[in-house]
Amino acid sequence: MTADEVRSTIMNGLPCDYVEVLGDDGQHFEAVIVSPQFAGKNMVQQHQLVYLALGERMRAEIHALSMRTLTPEGWTRSAMQ
Amino acid sequence: MNVQDKIRNQVTANSVVLYMKGTPQSPQCGFSGATVQILKACGVQDFAAVDVLADPEMRDGIKVYANWPTVPQLYINGEFVGGADIVREMYQQGELQKLIKSAVD
Numbered sequence: 398m399t400a401d402e403v404r405s406t407i408m409n410g411l412p413c414d415y416v417e418v419l420g421d422d423g424q425h426f427e428a429v430i431v432s433p434q435f436a437g438k439n440m441v442q443q444h445q446l447v448y449l450a451l452g453e454r455m456r457a458e459i460h461a462l463s464m465r466t467l468t469p470e471g472w473t474r475s476a477m478q
Numbered sequence: 479m480n481v482q483d484k485i486r487n488q489v490t491a492n493s494v495v496l497y498m499k500g501t502p503q504s505p506q507c508g509f510s511g512a513t514v515q516i517l518k519a520c521g522v523q524d525f526a527a528v529d530v531l532a533d534p535e536m537r538d539g540i541k542v543y544a545n546w547p548t549v550p551q552l553y554i555n556g557e558f559v560g561g562a563d564i565v566r567e568m569y570q571q572g573e574l575q576k577l578i579k580s581a582v583d
Contacts (some may be wrong), residue, residue, distance in 0.1 A: 440564045441546075448547050455547045461509060462548070463563050 398423055398458045403451070410450025414469050424460040431472045440466065481539035482537040483489045492540045494525035497540045497551045502527050509562035520578050540569045554581045 400418040403426050404453045407416050410429035413432045428447075443466035448455050457460070466473065479486075488572050489495050494517070500506030502514045517525055530537040530549050541582040545557040555576055559565065569573040 439557060440567065441560050444561070444564065445545060456541075463509075465563070465567075 398454065403459070403462070405450075407447060407450050410452070411446055415472065417422065419441070423456070426462050428462060428464045429467070430464060431467045431469055433469055434469055435466055435468045436470075450476060481535050482543055485539060486535075487541045487557075488526065488528065492526035493555055494522055494578065495528065495553040497528045497530055497536075497549055497553075498526055499529070499531050499549055501529055506531055507549070510550045511560050513552065513565050516565055516574070517578075519550075520569065520575050522578055522582070530578075554578065557569045 400420050403420075404416050404418040407413065407428070407430060410463075411430075411432055412434060413430060415431040416428065418426050418428045430447055432446070435444055437444070442466060447464060447466065451459065451462075452453070490555070496502075496510075496517065497512060498505060498507070498510035498513065500510060505511035505514060528536065528537075530540060537549070540549065540551055544551055546558065546561065548561050550562055550565075552561075552565050555571075559574075560568070560575070565574060
């Protein structure tokens with residue numbers, strides 16, 4: 398699985414404003430995900446939404462996905478810092 | 479006892495429980511090792527560590543228990559706290575230290 402495939406799988410399953418995925422060994426990835434769906438949810442719930450979007454592929458093909466999840470508001474704030 | 483009951487017993491009988499790959503002395507995955515280091519940095523000396531590689535049933539069961547597909551998984555006072563990313567972020571924000579202090583006091 399490539400970083401681009403991880404990115405498109407996330408975007409197909411979760412409405413996102415922005416997704417960036419890095420990683421070139423096919424199993425370990427790092428992602429930044431910005432979605433309005435994260436509003437009002439804690440980090441565990443935010444990551445679960447991403448895992449849900451990835452579905453079976455998370456279990457079968459991805460060994461590790463390190464992620465940072467942000468709401469659009471949080472993203473704007475962190476960009477200004 | 480099925481594996482879900484076993485996990486529930488473990489996380490409620492111990493205030494801090496880490497499900498990991500390998501042991502704290504000899505972690506078998508970088509994410510598990512990093513999480514152990516963070517717990518130690520928070521001053522947690524005696525947490526319960528469960529090596530999921532030693533028990534395939536546990537390795538699958540823990541993913542179902544918290545609806546969380548990856549290991550490590552940290553539990554404090556029976557509550558699922560998060561995986562490696564969340565633990566690190568909470569540590570950097572000082573939130574993990576507070577949570578641990580309130581759990582062990």
